[in-house]
Amino acid sequence: MIYFTADTHFGDPRVLRLDRRPFANMVEHDAELIRNWNDAVGPEDEVWHLGDVMSARAGDCSELLSKLNGRKHLIVGNNDAEMTTGSPGWESVQHYVELRLGGYHLILCHYAFRTWNQMGKKSINLHGHSHGRLKPLPRQFDVGVDAQGLRPVTLDVILSRKPVVIARHDLLEE
Template sequence: MNYFTADTHFFHKDLLGMSDFAPRPFDSVEEMNQRIIDSWNDRVAPTDTVYHLGDIALYFTHPASKSNEAVGEVLSQLNGHLELIKGNHDSRALFKYLAANNPIDHGRTKYAFHDVGALIKYDHRQYYLTHYPMMMGIVKQIINLHGHIHHYAVPVKENINVGVDTPEQKYLDEKLPFGTPFSAAEIEQMIAGKFAEFKDRQ
């Protein structure tokens, strides 16, 4: 199965606490990291694929290589094959480290890398997967899945925020545990809910 997420921001201590931008009520980054790992692995099987749409972590050490090792250790605990789309906080050094430490997991490499984005098809629809929201104009059967804006939503029905802080979980039948990647079926439910909301405004 395919899953989607963004903006995990592992190790990002400045996000801890409650805010309008990224509400994360954890006492430590270790608690936050573990919550995401647990929620992720409760859903994702080792043979599944997760599209991570950027901002994996925010962690600075001296030397910088130590932070890449720490982020790599966290990612190694996550089930599934990870398609990593580069976010504004994802360094090329991190991607190079992961590429150099990319184990074979269930017959394929653990990580694949995309500098800008990816395009996939699902049930007669195209998903453009990017970190930043895209303004595509009037389109048919194309949805932009993105992250970057945390607890905000783009006021365009064709844009769906799949980040861990997204407010667009409100379109789902039930709220998922923090850090849980969204399934394709849940993405479709979010799309339907947002389309219906926009139709009601007309």
């Protein structure tokens, strides 16, 4: 399976206040996000993390990544320091990716776009950064933990939560 997530902000106490995450402290926060991740993601699954993984002051990113199931890809966010982007725990690190999954053309970036490649051909923009506060455009989804129940989610879950059903036959040809 392939999962998407963003804005975990491990070790960053600002999220407790700014995003009103329901934890008394960062130890509880980080433990719950790790538990949620590993409950959803298996060791052989793939995860695309769309940025803002952890605070630069939170410790060793390699140690954190070793606690998380799956093969992990990073789309760099504005809060991802060199100690995060340079960690050997990533399968890949980039700022932007386009990929095809289950008949869909996905545009992955930390930031939401106003327009994106092949938008007129029904491509889908997955992003983080807005912490569930940005009104999306059609075929645009915030995969950040604040918008997705504090856990990584599959594309099927993301699309099922949207009131407008996107039919696969309406999408880009393979």
